[in-house]
Amino acid sequence: METFAALAHGMAVAVQPMNLLYALIGVFLGTAVGVLPGIGPALTVALLLPVTYKLDPGGSLIMFAGIYYGGMYGGSTTAILINTPGESASMATALEGNKMAKAGRGGPALATAAIGSFVAGTLATIGLAFLAPWLVDVAVRFGPEDYFALMCVAFVTVSATFGDSPIRGLTSLFIGLTLGLVGIDKLTGQPRLSFGVPELLDGVEVTTLAVGLFAVGEALYVVSRRHHAEEKLEPVRGSLWMTAQDWKRSWKAWLRGTMFGFPIGALPAGGAEIPTFLSYSTERRLTNYPQEFGKGAIEGVAGPEAANNASAAGTLVPLLTLGLPTSATAAMMLAGFQQYGLNPGPLLFAERPDLVWGLIASLFIANVMLLVLNLPLVGLWVKLLAIPQPWLYAGILVFATMGTIAAKPSVVELSMLAGFGVLGFLMRRFDFPIAPVVVGLILGPIAESQLRRALQISLGDPMTLLQSPMSATLLAIALIALIAPFVMKGLGRFKASED
Amino acid sequence: MTDGTSNRPAPRRVDRAGLVIALALAVLAAVLVWDASQLQSATTYGMGPGAMPVVVAVGLGLLAIGNLIDALRGNLPPRESADVKAVLLILIGLALLIAIIGFGGGFILATSALFVTTSAAFGRRAIVTDIVIALVLTTLIYLAFDKLLTLSLPSGPLERLL
Numbered sequence: 001m002e003t004f005a006a007l008a009h010g011m012a013v014a015v016q017p018m019n020l021l022y023a024l025i026g027v028f029l030g031t032a033v034g035v036l037p038g039i040g041p042a043l044t045v046a047l048l049l050p051v052t053y054k055l056d057p058g059g060s061l062i063m064f065a066g067i068y069y070g071g072m073y074g075g076s077t078t079a080i081l082i083n084t085p086g087e088s089a090s091m092a093t094a095l096e097g098n099k100m101a102k103a104g105r106g107g108p109a110l111a112t113a114a115i116g117s118f119v120a121g122t123l124a125t126i127g128l129a130f131l132a133p134w135l136v137d138v139a140v141r142f143g144p145e146d147y148f149a150l151m152c153v154a155f156v157t158v159s160a161t162f163g164d165s166p167i168r169g170l171t172s173l174f175i176g177l178t179l180g181l182v183g184i185d186k187l188t189g190q191p192r193l194s195f196g197v198p199e200l201l202d203g204v205e206v207t208t209l210a211v212g213l214f215a216v217g218e219a220l221y222v223v224s225r226r227h228h229a230e231e232k233l234e235p236v237r238g239s240l241w242m243t244a245q246d247w248k249r250s251w252k253a254w255l256r257g258t259m260f261g262f263p264i265g266a267l268p269a270g271g272a273e274i275p276t277f278l279s280y281s282t283e284r285r286l287t288n289y290p291q292e293f294g295k296g297a298i299e300g301v302a303g304p305e306a307a308n309n310a311s312a313a314g315t316l317v318p319l320l321t322l323g324l325p326t327s328a329t330a331a332m333m334l335a336g337f338q339q340y341g342l343n344p345g346p347l348l349f350a351e352r353p354d355l356v357w358g359l360i361a362s363l364f365i366a367n368v369m370l371l372v373l374n375l376p377l378v379g380l381w382v383k384l385l386a387i388p389q390p391w392l393y394a395g396i397l398v399f400a401t402m403g404t405i406a407a408k409p410s411v412v413e414l415s416m417l418a419g420f421g422v423l424g425f426l427m428r429r430f431d432f433p434i435a436p437v438v439v440g441l442i443l444g445p446i447a448e449s450q451l452r453r454a455l456q457i458s459l460g461d462p463m464t465l466l467q468s469p470m471s472a473t474l475l476a477i478a479l480i481a482l483i484a485p486f487v488m489k490g491l492g493r494f495k496a497s498e499d
Numbered sequence: 500m501t502d503g504t505s506n507r508p509a510p511r512r513v514d515r516a517g518l519v520i521a522l523a524l525a526v527l528a529a530v531l532v533w534d535a536s537q538l539q540s541a542t543t544y545g546m547g548p549g550a551m552p553v554v555v556a557v558g559l560g561l562l563a564i565g566n567l568i569d570a571l572r573g574n575l576p577p578r579e580s581a582d583v584k585a586v587l588l589i590l591i592g593l594a595l596l597i598a599i600i601g602f603g604g605g606f607i608l609a610t611s612a613l614f615v616t617t618s619a620a621f622g623r624r625a626i627v628t629d630i631v632i633a634l635v636l637t638t639l640i641y642l643a644f645d646k647l648l649t650l651s652l653p654s655g656p657l658e659r660l661l
Binding site: 224 | 516517520524527530534535538539546547548551552555558559562565566569575576578579582583585586589590592593596597600601609610613614615618619621622629632633636640644648649651652
């Protein structure tokens with residue numbers, strides 16, 4: 001049982017006092033930032049990257065594990081108490097959770113979200129620990145053409161298959177791919193799309209893009225429609241604790257949510273929206289209290305919240321074993337690895353098992369810490385939610401620009417940040433999804449180099465892509481996933497019909 | 500969303516913003532092709548550095564057509580009126596920040612300028628209070644990150660006093 005040995009080794013790394021402290025800081029900061037309205041987990045990770053600049057890779061990744069789960073949990077608190085989900089995956093939670101908060105049952109809603117996240121996170125991390133070594137064994141046999149085909153699947157599913165409009169999703173992806181071309185071509189050393197600007201030779205920084213699109217773009221979007229949207233913070237009244245009946249109604253929903261979340265997150269299908277909405281509709285169908293749905297049913301919080309967290313752990317499977325980010329948050333985690341020159345994938349498992357298994361073990365620890373921290377500290381999180389909007393967004397922008405200023409204090413880099421902010425604003429306004437841009441930027445160059453390597457090996461024969469059975473199958477899947485939404489007119493429409 | 504709009508009996512209007520988006524994508528595709536044509540292809544077999552940009556450009560060209568069709572059909576999602584002044588105010592704040600960093604004014608002044616303009620864009624009118632809050636907050640951030648975490652943040656006149 002090599003998994004147990006590896007995991008035990010990882011635990012030994014994770015429980016070192018300094019690493020426990022990093023995990024604690026990560027969980028705390030992740031929740032504090034994730035709780036702020038309008039900040040989803042991807043932006044939480046992007047904003048907190050500078051905090052980890054000076055740490056060693058091990059400590060930094062462990063802090064990341066905490067930030068990742070903390071950001072997820074913080075988002076659900078916001079969804080329940082002010083009904084502004086920072087990301088679409090919290091939308092299901094907001095549906096029922098905010099109704100519960102309005103009915104004075106905010107405490108149990110937060111509790112079932114926290115405990116459900118813990119249960120789902122723990123089960124899904126166990127799944128990750130057992131699935132990862134097996135997938136690594138498969139992945140070492142992958143040739144460059146197989147990797148290229150796999151990335152095509154990820155491109156299509158992230159951008160086209162499950163969104164509202166495949167055209168707009170693909171447009172976002174291609175903007176990301178274009179940005180990925182900027183800089184020196186790694187194989188021939190020739191500059192592309194650099195227009196003689198020396199700062200562009202290094203390419204576009206993922207963090208600059210993500211912070212620009214998510215933080216600056218969001219601030220511009222919120223201010224542009226500040227006369228339209230109204231946010232109302234629901235106070236947490238009454239007991240925080242769940243009654244016996246709440247427990248009885250929650251536990252099955254947690255387990256079912258995990259069953260939806262982990263496999264779908266682990267497939268390179270992208271996004272936690274699908275499992276959360278599947279979980280929501282399942283709970284609504286199976287409940288003994290159908291009259292409560294739409295008015296604050298606890299199963300409607302417990303299930304989707306578990307699904308959301310399980311899928312967050314699930315996306316770590318392709319990220320760690322294949323180096324394949326399938327969500328904006330996973331792309332930010334990949335950026336965190338890359339700042340140390342580490343590339344997740346089968347090689348990293350072989351070369352730095354202490355890092356990978358230390359990270360996986362830290363996920364367990366972060367989960368426990370979240371459970372212990374969150375319910376007692378709920379009063380503090382609520383106070384963070386009460387920060388007046390002008391100061392909140394002013395503070396977010398100060399923090400957002402600080403990351404760029406710390407990394408590269410150049411006028412070009414800051415102008416790019418502002419430019420991406422405008423891009424993010426326009427994309428929100430015209431309903432283009434943001435995540436495919438980030439995934440395109442980070443995966444585009446990798447896909448290109450795999451393709452070129454494959455073609456070099458085959459002496460330029462493109463048929464090599466179809467001769468490997470794995471690659472041919474994956475390309476066929478990508479093609480079907482690309483055509484399906486045009487034929488079936490939007491698989492994502494079930495989202496709209498749910499509410 | 501495609502379905503929702505096509506069922507609506509209301510007369511379809513050409514969406515001007517959509518036309519601009521389609522045009523921008525087409526221009527971007529043209530820039531990619533032009534830039535790729537400037538590269539020298541040194542490879543004997545396989546893909547040169549110019550191949551991928553052309554592939555992406557073709558994709559962008561197709562998407563420009565797709566977006567054009569959406570715009571002509573009026574298929575873009577509905578939008579509310581935007582508060583342009585507030586958006587411009589934040590952009591002015593960002594421009595100030597870039598200028599102050601560029602001219603060596605330091606982290607505290609630069610981010611304080613952004614803080615005050617953003618807060619004003621969200622409707623705050625107590626400028627003096629906000630300036631004080633901004634200076635205190637950014638000084639604390641500077642101290643925490645520059646001294647505690649030893650990140651090097653650009654220093655100007657204010658930072659040298661600390």
